Amino acid sequence: MPELPEVETIVRKLRRIVVGKTVSEIRLSGLPLRRPMEKSFAGVLRGRRISGILRRGKYIVVRLEPHAFWLIHLGMSGRVLYRPGAATVTRHTHAVIRFSDGSALEYNDPRRFGLLAAHEARSLRELPELTSLGRDPLGPGFSSVWLLSALRATRRDVKAFLLDQNMIAGLGNIYVCEALFHARIHPARICNRISGEEAELLVHAVRKVLRRAIANHGTTFSDFAASDGEPGANQRYLRVFQREGLRCRRCRGMISRLRQGNRSSYYCPGCQH
Numbered sequence: 001m002p003e004l005p006e007v008e009t010i011v012r013k014l015r016r017i018v019v020g021k022t023v024s025e026i027r028l029s030g031l032p033l034r035r036p037m038e039k040s041f042a043g044v045l046r047g048r049r050i051s052g053i054l055r056r057g058k059y060i061v062v063r064l065e066p067h068a069f070w071l072i073h074l075g076m077s078g079r080v081l082y083r084p085g086a087a088t089v090t091r092h093t094h095a096v097i098r099f100s101d102g103s104a105l106e107y108n109d110p111r112r113f114g115l116l117a118a119h120e121a122r123s124l125r126e127l128p129e130l131t132s133l134g135r136d137p138l139g140p141g142f143s144s145v146w147l148l149s150a151l152r153a154t155r156r157d158v159k160a161f162l163l164d165q166n167m168i169a170g171l172g173n174i175y176v177c178e179a180l181f182h183a184r185i186h187p188a189r190i191c192n193r194i195s196g197e198e199a200e201l202l203v204h205a206v207r208k209v210l211r212r213a214i215a216n217h218g219t220t221f222s223d224f225a226a227s228d229g230e231p232g233a234n235q236r237y238l239r240v241f242q243r244e245g246l247r248c249r250r251c252r253g254m255i256s257r258l259r260q261g262n263r264s265s266y267y268c269p270g271c272q273h
Contacts, residue, residue: 018103026045028095038118061127072115074109075111081106083105092109134166138170148199159180174238177267179208217233219235
């Protein structure tokens, strides 16, 4: 599933090539994604100019003029691809957004867990999909003081807490595993048993793994590709994720895998306590 670095990679690439373009035509597959698209979707986009692109959690947010927003969530397998000319429509292409200069954006999603939505609104605060999102881990609100207070208020395991989009928006399984490794915290640790020093280490670790992944254009195992079709390179730098049975590069112990909920957690028993 694309996480914050993958979404940020797409946003940065799209920002350079589609801001200023005007939507002229919308073609939809008619198949539902995570939820059926509103009948108003095409009408909100058509004729509007893209004035900016930003990220909120795992959402791509396209700002339109006058006074509208287009939201894209990639779900498990979604891709947004830019085409300077004719679009390449396949059975997994669920939207083609064509611009007045003949270029287009395609939204492809084989598993159809993603989301496309459009709202006439003046502010991000009016968008229902974003109202429940937690703090951005690269934003100023994600501090060790806030994190420690939030951790002390719950007895959940720290892995589940970090994955909760209502608490911290944008983290997924890959980068939570990696951040916990860098902070030397076991993924099954109970939140209210984490010290102030560990909370500070965790904030730094989260930011470190996210920034490195963005610099490497995201992590690609199978599905993820940026808007230009290029895969990410960050998989070369992962320390624990999907490295079960391999040696830890820090202590030379063996990387293990733990099942938590419906996800696998990768960690080093020798380093993480």
